Amino acid sequence: MSKDTSGKAFDFKLIRRLVTYTKPYRATYYFVVAAAILLAFLALVRPLLVKSGVNDYMIEKDEKSLLFICVIMLGTLFFEVAMQWAYNYFSNLLGQSIIRDVRVKLFKHMLRFKMKYYDKSSVGVLVTRAVQDMERIGEIFSNGFFEIISDFLKIFVVIGVMLYANLKLTLIVFCVFPIILYATYLFQKAMKKAFIEVRKEVANLNSFVQERISGIKILQIFAREEQEYDLFKAINERHKKSWISTVWYNSIFLAVIELVSSATIGLVVYQGATQAIKNDDPDLAGTIVMFIMFTQMLFRPLRQIAEKFNGLQMGMVAAGRVFDILDTQSYIDDSGTKVATDLEGAISFDKVHFEYVEGEAVLHGISFEVNKGETIAIVGATGAGKSTIINLLNRFYEIKSGTIKIDNVDIEEYTLTSLRSKIAIVLQDVFLFADSILNNITLNDTTIREEDVIAAAKAIGVHEFINSLPDGYHYNVKERGTMLSSGQRQLIAFLRAYVSNPSILILDEATSSVDSYSEKLIQLATEKITEGRTSIVIAHRLATIKKASKIIVMDAGKIVETGTHEELLDIEGGYYRNLYEVQFMAEEKMSS
Structure with missing residues (x-):
């Protein structure tokens, strides 16, 4: 894997290169982008309806209008679910179509390599590139890039609405934001390193198993089963430890996010209730409920962004490895123009x-x-x-x-x-x-x-x-x-x-x-x-x-x-x- 690939948590050069493979599927690609943007804005509708329902109809005891608001919320929810289904289906369809095309291109590319290339390459590693790494690339489109953009857009829109609705409550959320952002930065940095190690150990494991199964007769002839079993346990243990590192970082990060999120909601409720009591403003009740929902919306995307960023990073690492092979020019020169027909054989x-x-x-x-x-x-x-x-x-x-x-x-x-x-x-x-x-x-x-x-x-x-x-x-x-x-x-x-x-x-x-x-x-x-x-x-x-x-x-x-x-x-x-x-x-x- 090249240094350029391994040294970047988010490689726009790789993203641009992958996007070129969406050309045959432009309609699907644009639909997925539009759906991701629409879902970001749809997330605002329910909290705003809840605020209106509480302030305008619940406090005023307007049961008929409150029922109407609830029906609208239900309709919005169904529409959001339908859009989420369509987004999930077509983003996965796009991802699978792309990895199919890249995998075919990779296989055709490898068919033309010199024998010298295969003399120096591990079959198990190449199989990992053509199979498992390809699936990781698909996740960039199905569960990574677009959803991260949608989540970031959702965060910015929510912050804008919160600033407009109540500056003091928004500042409380903002005070906590740097902690979340710094924790996310540390998490992403640690996970990038962990996932590179995971991919390396997966390739080593595949290579070891492939070679031992291919050479099983030799192992049994020389009674090497126990020794090879011990070697496999050691490699498998390294593979487990590399995955446990990712679980460890995830566990810490999710716990921090949950703690900070709960604390922030408590502060918002306290500050909002205090304002309502001092100012005798009943309309703040709906605003508090809306802020609780918005706070959860802010922190949930951050948590999801971190999780999706893991998949995106693994996809980036995988894409870098695959493109390293695609960029390898290990061909026998085929510039000849004569077609060998009816050779006499001298x-x-x-x-x-x-x-x-x-x-x-x-x-x-x-x-x-x-x-x-x-x-x-x-x-x-x-x-x-x-x-x-x-x-x-x-x-x-x-x-x-x-x-x-x-x-x-x-x-x-x-x-x-x-x-x-x-x-x-x-x-x-x-x-x-x-x-x-x-x-x-x-x-x-x-x-x-x-x-x-x-x-x-x-x-x-x-x-x-x-x-x-x-x-x-x-x-x-x-x-x-x-x-x-x-x-x-x-x-x-x-x-x-x-x-x-x-x-x-x-x-x-x-x-x-x-x-x-x-x-x-x-x-x-x-x-x-x-x-x-x-x-x-x-x-x-x-x-x-x-x-x-x-x-x-x-x-x-x-x-x-x-x-x-x-x-x-x-x-x-x-x-x-x-x-x-x-x-x-x-x-x-x-x-x-």
Whole structure:
């Protein structure tokens, strides 16, 4: 959160920015403003009617006129209730409409962020911004900004009427006013700090829970349940304490307001009664009753303003956090104009340097070429830079120097969407959404029909497996595909890649964690989907490496060897040969 956001109790810059989102709802916006102003003036009617009823009709014992006044008061009350209902409904409608629009804009904005942004960001915190903070923004409109304006307007109008009605009684109220205002100032200052702490602890709590639930298997494997439970209790305790601070400040403030309000009413009654006795003025009776009502009206808005100011402050803090994300420009440059259609798939890396963290090089000027329709394998130890090559080809990250070309065109000249639509990746860790198999394959692309998916599944040999599941292609795999085995998830990923009809296919160790039966299906699928298209395989299994047209061997971000399987084995003391003897020969013996 920016300093500008956290340092202001009431940020007009944020309010102005939020008001720009009311443009599609101008009629509702103006109605809410008008209703807030009208409610401020309606509050004056009943006390004035009470004064008139007491002075003009009760003292004069005019029962008929007094009844008429009561009917008018009842009608005014019903009208005020109706206006209050309309105000509450439409202010909430306006707030919910705005947060819907801001939330959609925020989600679209986050979809375009670089992978580097997500590498450094907590998922739990981002979820808090997109969900809980959005609700706080809605409260600015539904239960904050307009009502505070209405309450302030009510205070000024009431003071004006009181000054006109009786100066001495008004001065009594004014003497107490500085105490209320100072208490309100201290309260708002303390609450601002408390609510910033609350938002921080809520984000920490969300982040902790999200990560632990996602990694629950690791916690149970290493029997860390008790330790994580203790950590959670500590975080939850901090969250509770931050909320208790707000309750503490509220309790003190409300008690002070109630005490001062009661004392002021007592002084008004005493002073008014004294004036009436000394001056023998019976009309002061109605004025005293009116002042009692006005005094309550003055102090009630002050108490409510403080309460609403809390919600407004929380909304301000939330809006600042959300706008910080919206103002973040963490995009891959998408200034290319070429649309990647009908790519042949010839790939060229020329002296490509790259680093995830500035000053820590990952790729050291690598160069290689892949001909159209060719299948190459990339091998090397963990951290050699194999997956980085794939990330750069898809432009998930930006290179430091060098060029990457597809069909002799720099990939930066292609539009980002068209480029990625022509490259399909099957990852080792397959991510599936909590949806049907069909939607996980098509990713809700309406141009891909269910018949096309079924035909593709039959072509690569996975139709039988999918059809054996309950509901077949409409089987819900639940969150992250937990209802399927790793091998089954991998087959779904292959089918997802196949139906997208890519020009370039990338298999990132896609068969490294599957059973032998699934591997056979995957090998069949691999042969089918690599047919006639350029393919890059981050190699793990021996069969895939042997069939590659060319093998690129990497070590510490450099290409150390290139050649076919046989050519690389002929290199005495070569890196690939040593890797093969240590890892792949053992695998070959196990499978024989």
